[in-house]
Amino acid sequence: MTDVLDIFSKPKIKEKPKLIINPKILADYREKNSMVPSELMHLGIEVEFKHLKVADYLVGEVAIERKTVSDFISSMINKRLIRQLEELQQYQYKLLIIEGLEEQELYNDKSEIEQGVNANAIRGFLLTILLRFKVPIIFSKNEEDTARFINLIAKKKRQEPSLNVKKKSLNKKEQLQYLIEGFPGIGPKTAQKLLKEFKTIRSIINAPLEKVHKLIGKKSHIFKLIDEEY
Template sequence: MKGKKLFDIFAKKNAREKVKIIPTIIADYREKNSLVSSELVGLGLQVSFRELKIGDFAVKDVILERKTVGDFISSMKNGRLVKQLENLQKYKKKILMIEGIDEQELYTENYYENKEGMHPNSVRGFLLSVILKYNIPIIFTKDYKDTAKFISILSKRTEKEASLNVTRKSFNKKEQMQFIIEGFPGIGPKTAKKLLEEFKTIKGIINTPTKELEKLIGKKAEIFRIVDDKY
């Protein structure tokens, strides 16, 4: 046994590969001079600028449409936002971010005081449509720094998901056989390898009388009686 490699199949199966993935935020070129982009860089994220036909930021497969409170109201009035929401339907994962709720009221009960002249119930109704009709979640942020922090956390979440989905190398035939034998309770990689080296095949192990197996692996052999038990 000395010098021979033992395949610890279960350790291999459960080990999480540490893959270094550098989060890259794709930002529309019109966001190049925005405070959000500057803040993202300050948070240590890599920002790449290009033309995005839909949305303002892309984090992996998530598209974000960012609106300041003022832009949200004006684009709601002129119908531009409806078109943008329809375009977002092309993506499975999308988010509408409304920025600046600490700096500007989204609506006021006395809508005549609102420069945009939007009745508060119109705004409420539109927000409900975004969620219920277009199935787009809404995130309200306090300011540009808050927006950047949300995007930063989103990038880390997608990075973590990517690391969990790393494709593992397929088991070879010997590893597969050992994996099956290790499936019996109490049978570890060392015992499984000892059995396979002695009896050569899985069938050979199963067909060997328990007393013979006990000579090799002791009381652990009792577990193989289960192959004759009825369900």
């Protein structure tokens, strides 16, 4: 009986308060032009600006690409977003935020007239992002709404962002294509054309410039540099 009484009479030991680390994210320098970083700071998040090779924001191992509605449409047309989505594959977790639905519709029945893009083309591209690139899409009303989404992600992660990109291993074909894409102006489709025609990188470099020009047009000018001195 005494033991039982002792249990209840012992003073409670106060637990040390857990140290809560404020969320911190990395933002690309170009994001200084938007209100999102200041909105994040207003929410109590520490924002550090860096030159990010991939994505606009890094929250731990989550890479976030932010597009306004108009930027999304233009980058869809000029294929820039395709390249950015390919680069996002280096990260295990990635997101695309399409911002500005409060002021501008992504598409409607007049899209083809106003934006020069068929509404079905936009729908199809959204499906490509989800199904081919496996990138979830978040639609936000404005910059404040975008910041609140990023704030929630940061609070869930609560860890220092890492610049060490976890790259997936590439097979032989992907490695060859990656090397050719290293040439300025050479994208995935052009790299594939060159490799299908010449088979090896050595053959591409040794091929007559006229033949390369016939295959890829003006983009072939970069190969003139191969014989130039530093």
